[in-house]
Amino acid sequence: MSWVVLIVSGVLEAVWATALGKSEGFTKLWPTVVFGVSLALSMGGLAWAMRDISTGTAYAVWVGIGASLTVAYAMITGDEAFSLVRMLLILGLVGCVVGLKLVGHD
Template identity: 55%
Template sequence: MVAAWIVLVISGLLESVWAGALTRSEGFTKLWPSVIFGVALVASMIGLGYALRSIPLGTGYAIWVGIGVVGTTIYGLIALDEPMSVARLICLVAIVGGIVGLKLTTPAH
């Protein structure tokens, strides 16, 4: 079960990788960002599928998406100079709180 949670977190981080690569691919016109996108997407989905064998669907999917959202937002702030505001920060903290809450309230199989 611990392995499933570790794989889920890695898969969520890979979601951020493929989202960032998608932006950098400029509509799949750049080779390496397009390749990174494809590899990260497939690896992320395989990991999510593996994790969902042990983690309830609603919890696993929400955590996967939440990690992807937070990671992609951080990437956008750092690499793409996207703006940060107090409101956006509060929303990110709420997402992280939801992720932690889902993990803590998920019953063991």
């Protein structure tokens, strides 16, 4: 169950990171609200998952999921340029996250 919570928390990290950018310095209400709620849920889930998963592994997985999804979303929406090299690097990051799960000694 800890891994499921960690993955959901990683997805929520991408949500709050995207909402933070869309809030334009907390000047837009709804992106700011989405940022605050998703940040609290993401951090809470990370903390909960770290009861069973080591800190280094949990944090690396959480950041990896969040960063990958944030960049992928930005490329899909056109906020960031798409390139094959970027896509390969994101896939490499995802592969490393999966590897941490597979070799974990939790």
